[in-house]
Structures are given as C-alpha cells and as structure tokens.
Amino acid sequence: MPSPQPPAGRPTSKDVAKHAGVSQSTVSLVLAEKWRGRVSPATVEAVRDAVAALGYRPNTSARSLRLGRTHTVMLVVPVLTSPFFGAVHTGAAQVAAERDFGVVVYPTRDGVDLTPNPFSSAAIDGVLASSMAAEPLDVLRSAGPGTEDLPLVMLDSEPGRGVPTVNDDVADGMRTLAEYVVGLGHRRVARLRSAVQTWTFRARDAAFRAALGPAEVVAEATAPLTLDGGREAALTLLASPARPTVLVCDDDLQAAGAYKAARALGRRVPEDVSVTGFGDLRYARVVEPELTTVRLPAVELGARGMTALLDLLDTGDAGPDVVLTGELLVRGSTAPPASG
Amino acid sequence: MPSPQPPAGRPTSKDVAKHAGVSQSTVSLVLAEKWRGRVSPATVEAVRDAVAALGYRPNTSARSLRLGRTHTVMLVVPVLTSPFFGAVHTGAAQVAAERDFGVVVYPTRDGVDLTPNPFSSAAIDGVLASSMAAEPLDVLRSAGPGTEDLPLVMLDSEPGRGVPTVNDDVADGMRTLAEYVVGLGHRRVARLRSAVQTWTFRARDAAFRAALGPAEVVAEATAPLTLDGGREAALTLLASPARPTVLVCDDDLQAAGAYKAARALGRRVPEDVSVTGFGDLRYARVVEPELTTVRLPAVELGARGMTALLDLLDTGDAGPDVVLTGELLVRGSTAPPASG
DNA sequence: GTGCTGAGGTCATACGTATGACTCCCGCCA
DNA sequence: TGGCGGGAGTCATACGTATGACCTCAGCAC
Structure with missing residues (x-):
C-alpha cells in the first residue's frame, strides 16, 4: 500500500497549521507576532507547540520573495x-546577527571582480563597503550589474559625497601622533605612505603635515602595505642623506618591514631611529620593540557601519555620519632623537 | 491622467517577455540555456536583447523558492x-564565486552562538566548517536549529567519522619538523601545545612524539594561540631545570610570544634556544629572527573544501577525503644546540 | 484528405509565505 | 427582535521563477 505523499522535506507553515488545527494564515500571524486582537491566547499556544513539535523553520526564500527583502547584506x-578587515567583519557580523541579517563577504582582490556572472547568486538588500580599494560608485558596480542603486554605507571614505559614511578619525590620530613625535624632539621626519591613495590615506597625510610645527618631512616614499614593501622603501628612506630621526609609517605592517630595514643598516630602534605605525594590528605587539602606533577601533567600525546600513534599510535614514576616535599607543619604538 | 502602475521596481522576467514579444516561459527557457530544440535562434536573440535593454537580473529569492536551493553556503x-582563517575564506570564496555560490561567514566566537534566533535569515544549502572550535555535530547544531541534516564538509577534522574531510597533512608536517630539529642535534625539547585540543592539534602532537627518535620532551605546557599566552607559557618552559635547547610550538603566534619570553630571560634565539612555529601565518616573517615553521596551505584548504562541498551538493558525493601537504620552512629561528 | 511528426512556443501551476478582505458568531443594547 | 460591534479566524491572492503538459502549424507520406 503506497503511503500517499510522505511529507519528506522540511515542514512548512501548512504542516504546522494542520498539526495545530488552524489555517496557514493563523500560523503566519502568530509567527509574525501580529496577533494582538486576532488570535486567542489558546490558539497561539497551540501553534507554538506545533512549531516546536515539528521543528519548523520558515523558508527564507519564500519569505524574501513575499517581502521583497532578503535580510542579507554584502560586506565589501x-x-x-x-x-584589520577581519575585525571589521567581526563587528559587522555581530550587529547583523543581532538584527537577524546575514552577511556575505565580497573580497575585492585588487579590483578583480569575483562575480562577473550576471546570474550571480548574491541576493542582497544593501552594501557595506570599505573604500580601501575603491570609490563608492566602483564598489556598487563591482557588486554586479543591476546593483547600482542598492543602499550603501561606506567605511573610511570621504564624507559629504551623498553616501553615508562611518569613519575612523584618522586625522585626529595622526595629529596626536605628530604632536607626540615632535614633542619628543624630532625635527627631521621620514614618511612612509601607502601606495594606494584612498581617502583615508590622503587624510592621514594631510593631518600629519598640518601638525608638524617646527619639524619637517625630509624624506618620503610610498609602498604597499606589506612587510617587504615596507622594508624596501625604508631602506632608501633610512639611508637618506637628510638623516631622518624618525620614520612615520601609514601602517603597522609597513613599520614591521621598516624594522628589518633598520636592522640591515645597523640602526637600532628606537635608539638610532624611532618608528611609528598606524592601525594597531596584531603585528604591532609581535615586533620587538613593540610598536608605537594609533589604535583604530576596527571592530567598532564594522559594528557602527552595519548599524548605519540596517537603519538605512529600515527607516530610509542612516543617521548622521559617524566618526570614531582612535587612540595613541606609546610603546617601545619611539624615543627622543639621539643628540647630535 | 494617472499613468497605470508604473513598473517602478526591478524588471521581472515578465517584463522581459513583454519587451521581446514572447511568453515568460520562453524567457525562462532561454536564460536557463535549455532551448536546444524548443526556441528558434531568432527568438533567443530577441530575448537576450531585451534582457540587456532592461538590465534584467533574475530574482534570486524566487529562483531559490522554485528550485529549493539557495545557492548559498555557510563557512563556519x-x-x-x-x-589563517582569512586565507581559508579567500580560497573558499573564490571557488564559490566561480560556481555561482554565495558564502556567508559564521564566526563561532568561543562557542557563542551568533544566531540563537530560530528565524535566522541564513538560508543555506550546506556548511563548510573548520573543526578548530568544535566537533562536526556541534558545528551543525551551532548553525541554528533545523540545520542538523545539512550537507557538511569539515576542514582539519578527523577523517572516517562519516563526514567528508579536507585536511592539512599536519602529521607529515610535524614529522618533517621533528626530524629536522633532531637532525640539528637537539635532544632536550620543550613543547608548547594548543590549549584547545581539537583533532588537528592532537594529530600534531602524536606525530611529533612518534618522530622524536633519540630526543625527548623534557618540558611541556599548553596555552591559547595568542601572543601573551605563548609568552607566559614559554617563560615557564624556558626556565625549566631540564634546560631544553629547542621550543616547539603549535602555532606561529605562540612562537612569537616565546620570543618575548626568551628575551625577558636573556636568552638569544637561536643561539641559546631554537624556536619553531606552525602555520606560516604572517607573523612568522615579521619577527626577528624570522621563524622556522611549517607552511599550511590555507587558501588551498578553503578552496578544496569548498570544491568538495559543492560537489557534494551537485552530485551527492564529495569525493575522497583530501589531504594537503605542508612544507617545512627553515628560517633563522633554529640552529644546532649550544655545545655543553 | 488524413494522420503523423517535430519544431516552436504558450499555459498553468507550484514553490512557501504574508496580508488585506472577508466571514462567522456571540453578546449586548435599544 | 433587530442590529451592531468586535473578537477569532479563514480565504484568496501575489511575490517571480521553472517546468511538465499542452497547443498549433507546416511539411510530408500514404
């Protein structure tokens, strides 16, 4: 005797309804918590029991189709x-989970588009993007065709361009750092900057120069934010005839590379040359001496960015632009310049 | 004169059909590349033109609902x-994108469940999970209720337990490392192990001990895989009365902590004590001297894991378990033991 | 003329959910 | 007794896609 259609797959709201002896609509009302004057407490109880008994979980695709929202956002x-970006993700994912949103990560590796396929599976309601690699329009375009008009919040990007932003206050961080370095007595500064010049790096440099006071930049170079990039550029800078007494880097990993350059040149940190980083990535405390740097609140950056994006989705308003203050961390890599 | 219902939102396949002068079914057939003898080339052309003209992109929720598959997987x-896990994600995301799958990342922070909400938005077809934090069953359970029977592939997990696995050959790596260290002449070994004892760490330790030969472990401790954890444990190990000549760590960051302990005790690396790490994370080359370690192919681990999972979804078979070989990287942190 | 075949499409429906419109019934007031 | 309000649910439909079942011809053999 062939049993007629064993339900097999996951239970649906219809199954729950049958089990509870009500209609599918009622189940839906109960689950949406919209039963204020429409369903009796006893019935609510019955539905809840049925849900538990069957282990029912709503089908997200159906819900999304009905509501026109996927409850998923993309982090670029x-x-x-x-x-740093791992931490950004952590903060963002945390907030998203609390508000019942999923996060799909979209890594833009040097501008390579991971989903050239127009049938990409990414069904998303909005985009939270770091500007480290791109301008806002590029970000949206890179998320695939048809996404140009998605709600967007940018991280570490120039404010006032029509897109809500959540930023680290890199200008304040750099100013504080500059004042500290100058206060130590340094006057001849070498500057190692990021090779990719997104807004956050331009802002760092502008703030640094504005706060130099009596000191001046006597040598300057750009390099990728890598160990080897930092090492090679620092080799040149430290050998500069202008004899800089401090090397201010845009990034901790660059600074770690600078340590290697200093060692290769027989210069001690910080006795012969001071070195500073930026970001307080985990490398900062791995190196010896530990690195003087500016802590950027990466986890909070992700969290606040996600909050802004979800607010934007819910209310149409992301709220005012956010600026998170960093913190100067003085450690062992800086000292007054050697006299002479 | 009120215009009747401006289409407003994104175009649907129905709009494309109207534009091309065909039925919605035909559009669907063309887009699914299933028109071998059902649609004329001219019509196909017309549909494609309409798609391009309207900038049509299929609605993923509707497609998922219809097909019963979300084209999204979860990376735990x-x-x-x-x-390390950033790299795993990179490899996994790459493969997923190529096969038109999305990846949502689920970070299990110390067993904290990020989505306790049974209405979680995660609509996924399968799970790719690292065992670093949990056993297979726990992984599925932690992905939320109702997910217990999802297709699953585990990374760095014990094979032969009914779940397909993709592993680094940590045993081979540790054996090679042990032979190298013993070959240098070391006989008294200190061993710094991971505090959380998942399979991969048990495997490392077993392989190490089996390959010790004439040497022996004279001091041993466990610590979290952090800088401070490594430093504190190493302080004790290096001060051991048994005077170990080499410290073999389960992790690069631990090893970086051990550098700090050695420095605090006035011991030079590698002249007074050799140190080895495991993983070849970016810390390995940041420290000075650079760390002798075993490279684990993290990107490839993610990529092969994702390949296995998608094969499992497509064909019902993940293929045979995969084992990826590592590589011993001899750098500056190891030397023969000081004589005497 | 009839029947058949196959190419080229269309029709109708189902996936599972959410929700506006509707129904039914009970109690109560005039 | 008629009517009415509101509490408790149900009905029907739409979201956008994919697909099995149908439909319509033109061409051709008999």
Missing part, C-alpha cells in the same frame, strides 16, 4: 586576510 | 581575525 572589503 | 570558522 579588500582581501580578508588582513587582521 | 573561529573568529575571522586570524590570518
């Missing part, structure tokens, strides 16, 4: 192996 | 700030 970052 | 890892 340069490659995720950087501890 | 301990917190993503680790460079």
